[in-house]
Amino acid sequence: MPTPQEIEVLLPPEVAYDEMARYRALLDAAGLVPGQADFVHLRKRSIDARGRQPLVRLRADIYETAPPTDLFGPWFKYPGVGQSKRSVIIVGAGSAGLFAALRAIELGIKPIVLERGKDVRTRRRDLAALNKDHVVDSDSNYCFGEGGAGTYSDGKLYTRATKRGDVGRILRILVQHGATPDILVDAHPHIGTNKLPSVVQALRETIREAGGEVRFETRVTDLILEQNHLRGVVTASGEALEADAVILATGHSARDIYELLHRRGVLIEAKPFALGVRVEHQQQLIDQAQYRRQERGALPAASYALVHQTQWQNKQRGVFSFCMCPGGFIVPSATAPGEVVVNGMSPSRRDSRFANSGIVTAIELEDMDVRQHGALAGLRLQQEIEQRACQLAGNTQLAPAQRLGDFLKGKVSSELLETSYQPGLVSVQMEDVLGSGLAERLRQGFKNFGQKIPGYATNAAQIVGVESRTSSPVRIPRDRDTLQHPEVRGLFPCGEGAGYAGGIVSAAMDGERCAEAVLAAISSK
Known part of the structure; x- marks a missing residue:
């Protein structure tokens, strides 16, 4: 089996995501010219956006003769079990x-x-x-x-x-x-x-x-x-x-x-989980903030991961981004009539104009009524908030929403932004949906996130409720x-x-x- 030459390079996105340009750049880094290598096998690709200009880190194997046919490992074979006694x-x-x-x-x-x-x-x-x-x-x-x-x-x-x-x-x-x-x-x-x-x-x-x-x-x-x-x-x-x-x-x-x-x-058993909202921005805002350039060009739609420790009534709770969907859509995820639940999804090209992410806070056992509901305490809390979201938004799949800057000020939004959420939105004071404790933790989190990503915590974004199915409330x-x-x-x-x-x-x-x-x-x- 031929031994490949291993190589790792940093390339501009316009080169890294262009197949022929990438091929030539990898050969050049290996000291080769086209015709000297039979095959280039890309092993790893990641974006390094820490510098003034984002670069793409590539790790590749270059074969000067024919490579093995199972570069990605063997395919799996499944025996017939129709007559199995087990x-x-x-x-x-x-x-x-x-x-x-x-x-x-x-x-x-x-x-x-x-x-x-x-x-x-x-x-x-x-x-x-x-x-x-x-x-x-x-x-x-x-x-x-x-x-x-x-x-x-x-x-x-x-x-x-x-x-x-x-x-x-x-x-x-x-x-x-x-x-x-x-x-x-x-x-x-x-x-x-x-x-x-x-x-x-x-x-x-x-x-x-x-x-x-x-x-x-x-x-x-x-x-x-x-x-x-x-x-x-x-x-x-x-x-x-x-x-x-x-x-x-x-x-x-x-x-x-x-x-x-x-x-x-x-x-x-009752178990901790997390609950909050979906926040929706224009994808272009996230791209510019993360890549520090006016247009992302060949780069994929940018994402983010955010976390902040909050303090309220002598309780410390994390607030964090969850299931961030660049170039995606907010979708209705209720599993029963009379509740409103939202989630996010993205197509493979991540080419929607919108970016959305769950922004949720930890719900610990002491935040639930375990004494009354026992192992189902977290489930009951989920239901209570989901049903309230449905009622305040009009008892359909319209979702309660508020512009983010207004949420931080405790002000009902006079108008909402365009959204990817197909059923539609209703302007609601989200604190009425979530309760004062959850709302305060989210406010602290959003204010911190606004310091990390320029333009994040403004009325250019809106929050949509509720993101409650982050994980099981039961173990x-x-x-x-x-x-x-x-x-x-x-x-x-x-x-x-x-x-x-x-x-x-x-x-x-x-x-x-x-x-x-x-x-x-x-x-x-």
């Missing part, structure tokens, strides 16, 4: 559920994936009805359906959870199923809301072709529990399904599952080693909905770990 029920077809199913297949276990929502193509019609007609389908929306919430949330693949699994493996599986190979190169990879549906569909077809099952519009309504052993589930149609184990990967918004576990006496406990519930054998809490992940990649890795834990449990019987 099976696992996976509740939820989000990132955790789909990757749990794929890993189960690799391990010789037949997965039976149950998804309450619809397949990704049919799901689009319900999203259109939500945006245009304000109709919320409780089983098919931006949170529920094939691919879960991640399908329509920009497709960001960056994660800090690198010790929980093999990030590169997850990315290679996504590329194998149609994602751009750029995600293997970029420092902050993303697929894009417009590209993810076809990738998710390809993952589903791989599961089915290998003999696994994926059932849509199949909502779990009960558990088959025998002496603290979970043997299966019951669906809304009354069908009882049994398997060797159940992986519960329902996502952070499956409130009926938390209610079911609580009702059946399965131990769950379903599990043993650290076996990943099983500590009191219920055969139950494997998984992913974001159980409190063990925070995004597409971390949820996927947790899904794989749970599938491996299922094999260990089955094999020890």
